[in-house]
Amino acid sequence: MTLPDHQEAAPQGVEAQYRQALDQGRFLIQHCAACDRAVFYPRMICPHCGAGSLSWVAPDGRGTVYSTTVVRRKPDAGGDYNVALVDLQEGVRLMSRVEGVPPEAVSIGMAVRAQVAQQDGHGLVVFVPCKEAQ
Known part of the structure; x- marks a missing residue:
């Protein structure tokens, strides 16, 4: 159908x-x-x-940025953001974004931790840099 x-x-x-x-x-x-x-x-x-x-x-939630890119948008459309592939310690790879740092500051090999953010009433997995690893 x-x-x-x-x-x-x-x-x-x-x-x-x-x-x-x-x-x-x-x-x-x-x-x-x-x-x-x-x-x-x-x-x-x-x-x-x-x-x-x-x-x-x-999952433990800790991971490493495998790949990243910056998506450019006009400021009135929300500004730039990054899209990252993150490898979790458990051995799976997710596509998400890293928050809490400028999109250009996200780098391959960066240690990150997963968290659930709410957007439009729904949860989604995002990552933040691990403070202890920097």
Whole structure:
């Protein structure tokens, strides 16, 4: 069934669980009991070994910026911001942004920590520089 352009399908299954946790301020990833590996983005089966034994876990949250770029916008459109790929210690990579520093100050190798921010009533994962690592 195709929905009209103005309607969006409500997330179902594991994605709905992930988003619900974020909306409640909790960042969760999945862990596979069969191969002992972390999984992100949420899935029904493990992409590493094919097992269906995935459970939700709270990651440590510490990570390292793998890649970053600055998106340029006019000040009246909110100004510049960065987009970063961050590798979590658990071995998964997320696309997000680093907050709390100018976009140009985000660098490859920067130590960061995940936190859940609220935007338009929904939670999203953002990163902040780790103070203890700088």
